Each structure stands twice: as C-alpha cells, then as structure tokens.
Amino acid sequence: ETGVTQTPRHLVMGMTNKKSLKCEQHLGHNAMYWYKQSAKKPLELMFVYNFKEQTENNSVPSRFSPECPNSSHLFLHLHTLQPEDSALYLCASSQALRTNSAEQYFGPGTRLTVT
Amino acid sequence: GENVEQHPSTLSVQEGDSAVIKCTYSDSASNYFPWYKQELGKRPQLIIDIRSNVGEKKDQRIAVTLNKTAKHFSLHITETQPEDSAVYFCAASKVQGYSTLTFGKGTMLLVSP
Numbered sequence: 001e002t003g004v005t006q007t008p009r010h011l012v013m014g015m016t017n018k019k020s021l022k023c024e025q026h027l028g029h030n031a032m033y034w035y036k037q038s039a040k041k042p043l044e045l046m047f048v049y050n051f052k053e054q055t056e057n058n059s060v061p062s063r064f065s066p067e068c069p070n071s072s073h074l075f076l077h078l079h080t081l082q083p084e085d086s087a088l089y090l091c092a093s094s095q096a097l098r099t100n101s102a103e104q105y106f107g108p109g110t111r112l113t114v115t
Numbered sequence: 116g117e118n119v120e121q122h123p124s125t126l127s128v129q130e131g132d133s134a135v136i137k138c139t140y141s142d143s144a145s146n147y148f149p150w151y152k153q154e155l156g157k158r159p160q161l162i163i164d165i166r167s168n169v170g171e172k173k174d175q176r177i178a179v180t181l182n183k184t185a186k187h188f189s190l191h192i193t194e195t196q197p198e199d200s201a202v203y204f205c206a207a208s209k210v211q212g213y214s215t216l217t218f219g220k221g222t223m224l225l226v227s228p
Contacts, residue, residue, distance in 0.1 A: 004158075031213035042119070043159070043204065043218040050213045090158065096212040102147045104216065106158040 002026055004107035006091050012113045013081065021076040021110045023091030031096040032074040033104065034066060037088040049074060050096055081114045088112070117142040119207050121219025129227055134195050136222045138205035139187040145207040147214055148181060148188045153221075154201045162203075163190070195226045 004025045013019050025032065034046040048056035049068040063085075065077040074091055088111050092104040118141040128134050140148075149164035165172045165179045165188065172179050176195075181188040192199055202221045208214040 040220070042220045043206075043216075045215055045217070048213055048215060055213065056215055094213060102208065102210045102214040103149070103161050103164065104214065106151075106160070108158050 004091060004093055004105050006089075006107040006110050008110060009108065010111045010113075012115060013078070014115055015081060015083075017081075018077070018079040020078065021089055021091075021112075023074040023076075023107055025072055025074075025091075025093035025105070025107075027093060027095075027105060029093040029095045029105070030071045031094045032068060032071070033092040033094075034074065034076055035090040035092065035106075037090055037109070038086075043090070046076075078112075081112075083114050086112055086114045117145055117207055117209075117217040119205060119217050119219045121205050121222060123222060124220065125223045125225070127225045127227065128195050130195060130197060132195055132226075134190075134192045134199070134224055134226075136190045136203055136205070136224070137187060138189070138207075138219050139185075140207040140217075141186065142207070142209065143183075143186065144209045147208045147210045148179070149206050149208075149216070150177075150179060150190050151204045151206065151218075152201045153204065159204060192224075195224075197226050197228050200224055200226045 032049045036044045047066045067075040088109045090109045091107040094104045121138045146167040151159040153159040178191040205219045206216040208216045
C-alpha cells in the first residue's frame with residue numbers, strides 16, 4: 001500500500017455502538033489530521049497530531065476520541081454518535097518541517113452512516 | 116479563527132473556455148493557500164498552492180493569483196477539458212510546521228464537451 005489508507009471504507013452503526021476508524025500513512029510524514037466532510041458544508045478540521053502530540057482540537061464533541069500511537073497511525077474512536085454525525089471522514093498527513101512544507105495528502109475516507 | 120468564502124458554488128463552461136473560482140479569507144496571518152480537486156467518490160488532491168510571499172503561480176493550464184491586501188485569491192483554469200469536471204476547494208492556513216487548513220465550501224465545475 002502506498003500513500004494514505006483508511007479502513008473501513010464504509011461503516012453503518014447504531015447510536016449506542018462503539019466503533020473505530022483507522023488511518024495509516026506510508027509517506028514518512030509526521031503530522032496527521034482528521035477531517036469531516038458533510039454534504040453542502042466545507043471540509044471541517046477535527047484534530048491535528050504533530051509528532052504524535054495532539055496540537056489542535058476544533059471543539060469536537062467528546063463522542064469522537066482520537067488516538068495517535070505513532071507517526072504512521074491515527075485512529076478515531078466513535079461512541080454514542082448522533083445521526084447528524086453521518087458524513088465522510090477523511091484522514092490526511094503532511095511532513096511538518098521547519099521549512100514549512102504544507103501539502104496534505106488525503107486518504108480515501110470512511111463513509112459513516114449513523115442509524 | 117479563519118473564515119474562507121468561495122464563489123461560485125457551481126460553474127458550467129464549454130470545453131476550451133476558461134474557468135475562474137474566487138476565494139476570500141479573513142485572517143491576515145494566513146500564509147499558505149492551496150487548491151484541492153475532488154472528483155466524485157475520490158479523495159481531495161492538491162492541484163496547486165501559493166504562499167503569501169508570491170503573487171502568482173502557474174502550472175500548465177492552472178494558475179493561482181493572490182492579493183494579500185484584499186485578502187483574496189483565485190484559481191484560473193484555461194482551455195478546460197471534460198476531465199477538469201470536479202469539485203474544487205480553496206483553503207487558507209497559517210503554516211507552523213504543520214498546517215491547519217480552513218476550507219471554502221467548494222465549487223462544482225462542469226465542463227461540457
């Protein structure tokens with residue numbers, strides 16, 4: 001696998017379920033991101049991890065819990081979600097250096113449906 | 116925080132025509148402005164970006180211009196082709212090692228043969 005991969009690609013869950021989304025980057029990057037993409041809304045940044053440390057949390061509800069065990073893996077743990085949380089969840093990575101290389105590479109996304 | 120407005124929301128052109136998409140941003144500290152293309156069912160992919168120390172950048176049929184004073188930047192696509200049809204997103208960020216991108220709502224570009 002190359003680039004940024006995400007599993008599962010599709011997920012249907014009930015409001016009382018607990019599930020996790022997984023992201024893996026094979027690019028040697030050290031910053032990873034979670035975005036939410038809903039219909040007719042802009043891509044919303046949820047979390048940023050820089051060198052495994054969480055540096056940004058854009059007022060995301062606690063029912064979304066990120067985890068970054070190393071620079072290559074990023075998880076999003078989901079519990080007691082609401083129907084309005086149904087969306088495409090995109091992971092991205094970038095190489096954060098002092099030279100400020102800023103390009104983000106996106107994964108294919110997980111299409112989440114909450115019933 | 117940063118706020119990015121993008122216009123138009125949809126744009127239909129004939130093959131061979133030019134297309135222009137415009138974005139404005141609010142935070143004068145933003146210094147990095149990428150454009151992403153997202154085809155239906157696919158991931159967003161960077162097509163061009165510009166930093167605040169540059170006024171214009173060109174890559175074949177695609178160009179981006181930046182006016183820091185007015186806080187707006189634009190994407191220009193010349194000689195459009197049907198494969199240019201996609202949703203285009205602009206974004207703005209203050210790069211601090213990593214980048215926290217604020218995206219516009221997107222423009223759906225339709226290029227008719």
